[in-house]
Each structure stands twice: as C-alpha cells, then as structure tokens.
Amino acid sequence: MNKSELVDNMAAAAGISKVAAEKSLTGLLESITNALSSGDKVTLVGFGTFSTSERKARQGRNPQTGATIQIEARTVARFKPGSKLADAVR
Numbered sequence: 001m002n003k004s005e006l007v008d009n010m011a012a013a014a015g016i017s018k019v020a021a022e023k024s025l026t027g028l029l030e031s032i033t034n035a036l037s038s039g040d041k042v043t044l045v046g047f048g049t050f051s052t053s054e055r056k057a058r059q060g061r062n063p064q065t066g067a068t069i070q071i072e073a074r075t076v077a078r079f080k081p082g083s084k085l086a087d088a089v090r
Helices: 002-015 018-037 085-090
Strands: 043-044 048-055 058-061 068-071 074-081
Touching: 002 018, 018 043, 018 048, 074 085
Parallel strands: none
Antiparallel strands: 043 048, 048 074, 058 068
C-alpha cells in the first residue's frame, strides 16, 4: 500500500474528504518526525512505539573493492510493534 492508497482508506473509514485525510496523515508523519528528531518517543497504544537509538561506529567492507572502511556512529529510527498490531499480523 502506498501513501495515496492509505489516504483513500483513511478517507473512506473516517467519512472525510481525501484532502482532509491527506492533511491528517501529513500532520501525523510530521509530528512523529519532529518528536524523534528531538529525542522523544512516540507511543501509540496497541499499534507500537517509535523511538531512536544510537548505532556505534564500526568497520565495514566496500563490496566492490573489499577494502576496509570506517562507518561512522549515527542515530537511527526504530519501531516496535504493539501487541494488537503483532496479533493482527499473525
């Protein structure tokens, strides 16, 4: 499912226009992004938790040359599914 299909489903489920559904989805995604970039967690009970974690610096290999390279430390986004989502997927 892509973004436009998700907007269509949201609009049908909520009985609102596609424009309103797209604004809602965009607002949700921006809110989650802003919270994660501030270092906060976003928990949607039953759905899951969005958070960040630190990945340590490590050595890797260039697959073309086989040369060893240094991969820098970075902050990455994480998602842990909630119990209702996990049960629905099973």
